[in-house]
Amino acid sequence: MADCIFCAIANKEIPSNVVYEDDKIICFKDLEPQAPVHVLIIPKKHIASLDDVCEEDAELLAHIMLKVKEIAKILELENGYRLVNNCGEDGFQTVKHLHFHLLGKRKMTWPPG
Ligand code: 5GP
Ligand code: ZN
Secondary structure: OOOOHHHHHHOOOOOOOEEEEOOOEEEEEOOOOOOOEEEEEEEOOOOOOHHHOOHHHHHHHHHHHHHHHHHHHHOOOOOOEEEEOOOOOOOOOOOOOOOEEEEEOOOOOOOOO
8 A cells, every 4th residue: 555654664665674474474673662572563465453354354364363473483482472453543553554563572561551
């Protein structure tokens, strides 16, 4: 999608630090890491948010979830991690292309702010 920064990253029009990639998804380091390990997992297909997924995205969403543990292993997050999706205004979503934050290598707190 035009004017989408994450589509541009997926299409390699904007450089990023890629951790994992296949035909459906790409995982790259966050520009402003909130933990020693902070990557974003995105579908290559433009979907605006988790609130915009439809039935035909079921396989893609399952693919993302099933890849999390593989990416966590690549990043050596053997002690655990946090997977976050910010959705919409109240969820403080700033980039309108579906993405999951994978954070690790520090003790997380709960509840989130
Ligand atoms: P959100 O707030 O939408 O859940 O998360 C967007 C994330 O994208 C933020 O953590 C922000 O640091 C990251 N981000 C925004 N622009 C870029 C970029 O151009 N490159 C990378 N690698 N991360 C970005
Ligand atoms: Zn996009």
